[in-house]
Amino acid sequence: MGFLYTTLMFAAIGIIASLCARICCNKGPSANLFHLTLVITATVCCWLMWAIVYLAQMNPLIVPILSEGE
C-alpha cells in the first residue's frame, strides 16, 4: 500500500510542477511542450529511482547483521 500511495504522490507532484511551469513561463505552444517534457522526464527519473529502492527492500533476502561493538 505504501508503494501505491507514494507513487500517486509523485504523480501529483509532477502535475503540480507542470502547472507551475505553465503558469510561470507561458511562452507559446512549442516552448510549453518543451517545459512539459522536462518536468515529466524529471518526475519519471525521480520516481523510478525511489521505486527501485523501495521494491528492493520490500521482501528482503538479506537482513542486516550488526557488527561487533554496536
Added chain:
Amino acid sequence: MADGECLPAMDLMRSEPMQLARVIIPMESAHRAISYLGELGLFQFKDLNKDKSPFQRTYATQIKRCGEMARKIRFFRDQMNKAGVTSTKLTYGSVMTLDDLEAKLGELEAELLEMNANSEKLQHAYNELVEYRLVLKKMGEVFNSAQKKATIQHREQEHRRVEGSIDSPLLLEQEMTTDSSKQVKLGYVSGLVPRDKSIAFERILFRATRGNVFLKQDPVGEPVVDPVSGQKVEKNVFIVFHSGERAKSKVLKICDAFGANRYPFTDDAGKQHQMITEVNGKLAELKTTIDVGQHHLVSVLQSISLQFEQWKTMVKKEKSIYHTLNMLSFDVTKKCLVAEGWCPVFATNQIQKTLMQASTDSNSQIGAIFEILHTKEAPPTYFCTNKFTASFQEIVNAYGVAKYQEANPGVYTIVTFPFLFAVMFGDWGHGICLFLATLILILREKTYSSQKLGDIMEMAFGGRYVIIMMSIFSIYTGVIYNECFSVPFEIFGPSAYACRDPSCRDATTIGLIKVRETYPFGVDPIWHGTRSELPFLNSLKMKMSILLGVAQMNLGIILSYFNATFFRNEIDIWYQFVPQMIFLNSLFGYLSLLIIVKWCTGSKADLYHVMIYMFLSPMDDLDDNQLFLGQKYLQLLLLFLALIAVPWMLIPKPFLLKKQHEERHRGEAYVPLGALDDNLGPDSTPRSHGGHEEFEFSEVLVHQLIHTIEFVLGSVSNTASYLRLWALSLAHSELSKVFYEKVLILAWGYNSVVILIIGIIVFIFATVGVLLVMESLSAFLHALRLHWVEFQNKFYQGDGYRFYPFSFALMGDDEE
C-alpha cells in the same frame, strides 16, 4: 525558455528550418547593409569567390589597410603596457569614418616613434656622461695621489742633491735637460671596462705590448648603465699609460675589442675641475629633458587609452565587413553585389527590414532584393538556445553536431545527464556543498561574464547551470541512498528492522528481522555499518543500473522511431525500429521484468542461472528458479523472437533500398533535363540527376551488416556498461565513509582539541579535494560517456555542421 529571437519558436527538439537565400545589394549601400547584417547576426554568408586567391579579391587593399591599422593598434597597446597605462572600458560617442581613423592612427604612431627615438638618444647621451663623470672623479684621485707621491720624492731628491758639492749642480742640470730630451712622450688612455672582462683585458694588454704599459684599475662601487646595451653592468675605471704611437694603436684596438668605453682625460688639475662642473651641469639638463619627454609620452598614451577599445572594435568590425564583402560576387551589370547564404526561416522578415533600413540610410535609389533559393544541399544546424540550455547543447555538440533537423538528444540530456551524475554521486551533504558553490557563481553572473577568467574557472563558469542541476539531483539521490557525508539519518520514520528477541543475542550472527513496513523513502538507515551492508547495497545498485540502462536505451530507440517518422522513412520503421525494440526487450527487458518480479515476490530464484540457461538449455524445467507461471514458455517465445529479429534487421533493408533506388531512377530517364536544374546560383557545380550518388548494393549490404552486428553485440556490452553507475556510487560512498570514520571519528576519539581541529581540517581538505572535485569530474565523465555512446548510438547521426552567422557579437578576441 526560448529567447525572443525564436518566436514563433520550434521546440529544441529539432534544429530550426533554414533556407538558402540570395541577396542582391546595390554598390552604394553594400558596406552599410553588411554592417547591419553583422549587428543582426542571423545570416551565414557562402563564399562565392572560393577559387580566387586572397590577393585577387575585390577588397584586398581595404583589408590590407585594416591590417595596418590593427598593427598600429597592437603597437599602441604594447606601448601602453610598457608605460603602465591601462585602457578604460568607456566607449565614447564620437563616430569617425575609417579614413579619419587611419589618418589619426598614422600620425599618433609617427609621434610615438619619434618620441621613443628621441628619448633613446637622450638616454644614451646621459649614460655616457655618467660614465665620463666617473672617469674624471676616479682618475682625478689617482693623479692627485700620484702627484703627491712624486712631489715628495722629488723634494727628497732635491734635498739630497743640495747636500752635495758645488760643482755637481751644473752636471746635474745638464743631466736633467738631456734626460728630459731623451724622455719619450708618455701617453695615456682612460675609460671604463666591464668588471668580468677586466682580468682578461689586463692580460691581453700586457702580452700585446710586451709589458710596456702601465695599467691602473679602480672598481666602481655600484653598477653603471652601459650606454650601448642599456643594461646595468659592474665596471672598473682604468687608465693605461703607454709609450709611442704603435703601442697607442694597439691599446685602442684592444679597448674596442673588449667593449671598453674610452673618455678623454687631462692631467691638468684646473681643467679637471672645469670638466667636472661642466659634466654635472649637462647631466642635470639632460635629466630634466628626459623627464619632460617621459611625461609627454605618458600623457599621449593616456589620451589614446580613452579611445583605445573603441578604435580596436571598430577596426575589427571593418576588417570582418571587408572579408565578408570579399565573399560576394558581382552581377552582370557590375553595379550590384550578389550574396548567397543560409538564414533561418523565422528571420526572413527581420533580414528584409534590415536591408531596407540600410538602403534608406545610405540614400540609395534602389532597395536590396531578397529571394529564396531551393537547393538539395544540406543546411547548417541551428538551435535557438538560451543561457540555460546552451551549456547542455554544447555537451551534445562536443560529440557531433546534429544532422539538419534530426532529433536532438539535448532535450533529454538536460534531465538525464544530471540524473545519471547524481546516481553516481549520491550524497546530500556533498550535494549541498556543490549547490552552494555554484549558487555563488550564478548570483554573480554579471560580474563574472564581463571579466576575463582563467581557463579552469572559465569552464566551471560556463557550465554553472549544468553543475547546479547536478547538485540538485545529487541532493535527491543522497536522500534516497540515505547518505550525508556517509552518515544515515532516520528522517522518514523508524527503521523497518529490529532484533528477533528482546535480548538481541543474534544481532551479530544471524541478524535482525523486518518487523515494520518498508522504510518509506530511500535506503533503511539500519544498514550503515552492518556486516551485510555491502552485499545488500551491491545487489540493489547493480539491479538499479540495469533497470536505468534498459530504460535509457529504450528511450534512444524510441527517438529513432520519431526520426524515421519525421523523415518519412518507412523502411527504417519496419526494418530497423521494430526488430531493434523486439531484440532489446526480449532479452534485457525480460531481465528487468525478472528483477522486478523477484523483488515483489521475494523469491530466491537465481537470475544469472535463469538468463544463462535460457540460452544454453531453453527446454529444461526451471524448478527452484521459477518466478511465475508459464515462465518456460514465455522464455522460449522471447528467445525465438530475439533470434528472428536479427535477420529481420539485416536482410530486408538493403533489398528494399535497392528497389527504391531503381524506382526513382526508372522514371527519371524521361524527364527533360531543364526541370532538374534545381540549384541556381553562380557557383553551382553541375550535379548528377536528382543529386543522388551511385547505389552500390554490396556497400549497402556491408553497412547494414555492420549496423546489425553493432546493435546485437552492443546491446549486451551497453547494458553491462551501465554497471558503472553502481561502481562509481560504491567508490563514492566508500571514500566518504573512510574519510568520515578514519579521520573525523578518529580525531574525536583522542579527546584533544588540537587533534580535533587538525582532524577537521584534514577532513575538509580531503572532502573538497577528493570527493567534491575529483569524484565530480569522474562522475561527470562517466555520465557523459553513457550519454554519448550508450544513449546516442541508438539514434543519433551527428554529422551536420553548425550555423555560424556573420555576427559582430560572435567575433572572439583573436589577438590575445
